[in-house]
Amino acid sequence: MGAKSAASHLRSNADGNSTEHTALLATPHQPNYTGSRALTRDQYETDEDDEIDANESDLLLARTASIQSGTGLAPESLESSMLRGRQRRSSVTHITRPRDEPGGYLTDDDVEAVIPAALHKSGREFLIDTDYRKFWTIFMGMMLTYFIAAFDGTIMASSHPVITSYFHSSNSASWLSTAFLLTSTAFQPILGRLSDTIGRKGPYIMTMTIFAAATAWCGLAGSMTSFIAARAVCGLGAGGMMTLGSIMISDLVDIERRGTYQSWINAVYGIASASGAALGGLMADTLGWRWEFGIQVPPVILCIILGVIFVPTDLGIQGKRESFMEAMRAFDFQGSFLLTCSTTFLILGLNLGGNILPWSHPFIIASLAISATCFPLCLWTESKAKRPIMPLKLLHSSPRANLIFANFLASLLLNAILFNVPLYFQAVLLTSATESGIRLVAPQVSASMVGTATGFLISRTKRLKWPLTSGTLLSLLGAVVLSMMRRDWPVWAYLLCLLPGAMGQGFQFPGTFIAVLAVSPQAEQAVVTSTLVLWRALGSVLGIACSSLILQNALLAYLRAYVTEDGDGGRGPAWKEDIIERVRGSVEAVARLEGPVREQVVLSYEAAIRVTFLCCVGVGIVMVCLVLPIRLPRLGARK
Structure with a gap:
């Protein structure tokens, strides 16, 4: 039954003042619903032969309401209006309001009002369809901001020794990454919710302006304290640019094509990250470290100009536009x-x-x-809260809660591995820092390539579950094979051990992002995006901190068990404690040891890192358990 036939049937029934209600309606005088079925999440998974018209699907979805009750990962009631998937035919015999709303059951007049609203919602137009040139101008500006933000985030990896040495503050190096990570993470949910009320354009231009000013401040900093403060402000601007950019793309492109443009972003992000890490030290040695930041300012100014001219003022606003003061009064x-x-x-x-x-x-x-x-x-x-900064339904209802927490665990797992694999190469295989870094290039390239391909494949296959399943299983496999590594393996074997986890990362992160947008209404795209990014960032911090805590405690236990004393050779308890402190404080001290004690220390590191990777296996199992049960819709062609 199409939407028009449904509407005409309902109107004729109402005009004839019939005492009997249609098959889609129930009244308080009809309490028995024997044999009826409501639209459920089970209809997300589709049959090839059973198909329902897209407009009829929107009509039925718009007129369906369910009660969310209880705790835990309970199904949510509605799917995104942008989804056009095939659904099993259902004999729907009743549709009701939630019990706590007045009126109890829908009447014919309610359906008369719902039909045009549902059809209008299904016909929502995106800028990519209405003004293609304007869309590409905005999108190219966004990709440029992504490139600069990713380049700036990784440029410190290779150039921070030069900068800290210039200020004679090498012991403050960790504050550079801490300050950037802190602000780029903590304020993202606020920016997402704020953009829902006043529109995307204002916050987007504001964060770009902050980033440009802070980058110039980095280049002009006269002390280490000033430079750290500038990096903190940079983090706020960079995090805001990237988060709002992701939100705006969801406003400009329908979900069926979202994966394609996410792939372009992934490609740009990968190239920028690799360029920043590779060129940071070279630029610091040739142009001077101050120009690393100075050359970033003109492109950001260009992005600001493009944003002011081309980004629509009402982009992202759902319903009535609020003034700044009205938005502030309702802000959480x-x-x-x-x-x-x-x-x-x-x-x-x-x-x-x-x-x-x-x-x-x-x-x-x-x-x-x-x-x-x-x-x-x-x-x-x-x-x-009336308009919460992080709606709790995102954290307790499936599939979005499963997606967010699985993404959190994936970030934790990835960063724990990236933190400990170089340590294995340097402390167990006794390679140099340069050589261990080179061994990580191939996995990172493979992750970037898989991530780029994933978005295109999602847009082509219209399926959302397979990247998540593939990503989680590969990540789990990667943790397992890393826990089985031994010292006498050839170099190519270690590279193979790194590939499953890298490929899992490439599948899971973009797949999760597209999936969580697909199961969220358009009005929640901003808050869902910022919440997902927040939990991913927390996962990265916890991955490093927790794996470091496990490693250090296990290493201490193994060193005390494996390093033996020799009273005749002057190697008493004091000597043993000194060795333990030295090798725990510096990996380079392991290679400088001689004789049996070096073998004992290497064995200790190998055993401690294996314990850490076994803990990663446990995280991977939990992640798989979160992803496998969820049911996701299939993206269909918009009509």
């Missing part, structure tokens, strides 16, 4: 403050603990305590 300030505090102090505590400061330091304990206090308060505040 309490939730924003508590979420920012919990995130900020968690990152500070985990990033500095065991690195700059010992875990027993009062600042580390206080930071983790504040985070542990603020996060539950944030959850309580969000449950009461």
Whole structure:
């Protein structure tokens, strides 16, 4: 039954003042619904032979409401209106409002109002269809901001020794990454929700302006303190540009074609990240480190100009446009403050603990305590907020909760592996830092290529589940084979061990991003995107911090078990403790050891890293358990 036939049938029934209701309606006088079936998540998985018209699908979805109750990962009630999937035919005999809404059941008049609304929603137009040239101008500007932000984020990897040496502050190097990560993570949910109320254009231009000013500040910094502060502001601008860019693409392109443009972004991001890491040291040695930042300012200014001219003012606004003051009155300030505090102090505590400061330091304990206090308060505040900064339904209803937490664990797993694999090469295989870095090139290239291909394949196959399943299983396989590595293997064997995890990363991250957008209404695209990015960033921090904590404790236990004392040779308890402290503090100290003690230390590192990878296997199993049960729709062609 098409949408027009449904409408005409309902109108004729109403005009004739019939005492009997249509098959799609029920009244309080009809309490028995024997044999009826409501639209459920089971209809997401489709049969090849059973097909329902796209407009009829929108009509039925728009007129269906279900009650979300209980706790845990319960199914959500509605799917995105942009999805045009095949669905099993269903004999729908009743549609009701939620019990807590007035009116109880839908009437014929309600259906008269719903039909045009549903059809209008299904005909939503995107800028890519209405103004192709304008779309590509905006999209090219976004890709340029992605390139610059990714380039800036990785340029510090190879050039920070030059910068810290210039300021005679090598012991402050870790603050550079901490400051950038802190601001680029903590403020993203706020920017996403703010853009929902006042539109995307203002926040997008504001973050680009902040990034340009902060980058110029980095190039002009006169002290290490000033440079660290500039990097913190840079993180705010870079994180905002990338998050808002991802949100805006969802406003400009329908979900069926979203994967294709996500692939272009993945390709640009991969090229920029590799360029920043490769050219950072070269530029610092030739042009000077200040020009690393100076050359980034003109392209960002160009992006600002393109944004001011071409980005629509009403982009991202759902319904009535609010003034800035109206948006501020409805803004969730309490939730924003508590979420920012919990995130900020968690990152500070985990990033500095065991690195700059010992875990027993009062600042580390206080930071983790504040985070542990603020996060539950944030959850309580969000449950009461009218327009929450991070809606709790994203964290307790399937499939979005499964997708977000699986993505969180994937980020944790990836960063734990990236942190410990170079350590294995240097402390166990006794290679140089340069050689261990070269061995990571092939896996990173493969991850970038797979990630680029994934978006195109999603757009072609219209299926969302296979990248997630493939990615999680490959990530689990990667952790397993890494836990089985031995010292006497050839070089190519180690490279093969790294490929499954890298390919899993390439499948899972873009696949999760497209899937979580596909199962979210257009009005929630911004908050869903920022929440996903927030949890992914937290996963990266926890991956490094937790794996480091496991490694250091296991290493200490194995060193005390394997390193033997020799009283006759002057190797007593003091000598043993000195060896343990030296090799725990510097990997380079392992290669400088001689005789049996070096073999004992190498065995200790090998065993400790294996324990860490076995913990990664446990994380991978949980991730697979989150992904396998979820059911996702198939993307269909828009009509």
